[in-house]
Amino acid sequence: MKIYQTARPAGKSKHAKDISTGHGTLGKHRLLSALAGLLLTGTVSATEPGTRQLESGIEQFKRGNFETALMHLETAQELGNREPQLFYNLGVTHYKLKMYRQAIANFKKVQGTDLEAPAKLNIGLCWDALGDQRKAEKAFRAARGSENRKVAYLAGQRLGKKRASNERGSSDRWSRNLEWDVYANVAGGYDDNVTLVAADAPSQQADSYTQSYFSARFGFADSARVYASLFDINYADIDSQDFGIGKVGMDYPLRVADWYLLPSVNIFQSSLMGSDYQEGHDLKFKARRYFGKNAFTTSYRFTEFDTSDPLFEATAGARHRLRFEYKVPTDFGELRGRYQYETNDRNDSPLRSYSPDRHGLALRYKNSWSVLQGYLDLDWRSSDYGSIVTVPREDERLRTTIGASYRLTANWDLGFRYQYTDNDSNLAEESYTRNQFLLDLSFGLPRL
Structure with missing residues (x-):
């Protein structure tokens, strides 16, 4: 699961091309079956409240400081930031901290935006981690129907692995969740x-x-x-x-x-x-x-x-x-x-x-x-x-x-x-x- 990387307010990030193709600084981290998602680029208004805290949260997330990232992102929210990328990043950070229900609540807040497709995929991952296989499969099926080809592919992979896992029995769940x-x-x-x-x-x-x-x-x-x-x-x-x-x-x-x-x-x-x-x-x-x-x-x-x-x-x-x-x-x-x-x-x-x-x-x-x-x-x-x-x-x-x-x-x-x-x-x-x-x-x- 990748955090939503925003572009610089003053213009396009020098890494924007690499990030969008999945081969940039963060794109080197392969999308694993137990932690899938998309790394996207977007635009943040420099006048949006909490922009600095949002960017600080993203930076701390990239360093692996997830608890510090959460504090910055929550501060951006308290200051009145309601950008879709804020809620998406809150969801990803909550996931990293194993706060799955809070992650689901934030992913649902980006419905109707460009982030809806990866959010559906990540909701499936959260339900999977919580052990609710029925809701996880429902979310993956919704994501598989997305027009976003990468999301659809990853959701199909998850559904395929679930079917294969069911055929092999529950013993393989240990390795999938590692x-x-x-x-x-x-x-x-x-x-x-x-x-x-x-x-x-x-x-x-x-x-x-x-x-x-x-x-x-x-x-x-x-x-x-x-x-x-x-x-x-x-x-x-x-x-x-x-x-x-x-x-x-x-x-x-x-x-x-x-x-x-x-x-x-x-x-x-x-x-x-x-x-x-x-x-x-x-x-x-x-x-x-x-x-x-x-x-x-x-x-x-x-x-x-x-x-x-x-x-x-x-x-x-x-x-x-x-x-x-x-x-x-x-x-x-x-x-x-x-x-x-x-x-x-x-x-x-x-x-x-x-x-x-x-x-x-x-x-x-x-x-x-x-x-x-x-x-x-x-x-x-x-x-x-x-x-x-x-x-x-x-x-x-x-x-x-x-x-x-x-x-x-x-x-x-x-x-x-x-x-x-x-x-x-x-x-x-x-x-x-x-x-x-x-x-x-x-x-x-x-x-x-």
């Missing part, structure tokens, strides 16, 4: 004060490093999803801090009244110096609610750490994290504020505590300018470690991060990040500053 996304990132950087992983302490050594990250998520129409990720960082000289971690898990998005809920569980295994470091599991519950164009999110996360190496026994134990976050899109970018409380119950060692209680405040500013995106993070954290050998330890950390990314193609991004950390402690050996530089290349397939 959705997935993939993300990969490779980077290189320089750190002027490498952090000792096991001790969470400064090494007072500088080094260059490379790191990589890969994640894949597989989801189903009934909302259950499984995922896996791998992260690895390798230093040029300080081999003792080479670190890697792998995770596998499952989550299940839910909608209850006005809340979007996401319970999840995963297990992980990490390595340090090429040997086993920690293993354990995460239990997490996240809830989000929208207030107009703003979004409030709260989450709780419990992590259990274990280790098979006596060298790291002091780090074993449990951690609890509670987080509250509020996001506000504005005309000059997106603002996000966050508070986090963390408590730890680790084994500790006679000379070092690994069980701090922490309070953290963070503020992020993010904005997008066509193919360029930038952000600024300000982060404050206080840590109370209690007393070790009758000596109390209290830290206060300030961290500033500046980053930017440039979209090379629909799937590739080039990014840069600089981070400065200033940790102040009542123990002189725990006070330090740190500068990190990172250049990365990322690849992401869209959420299908």
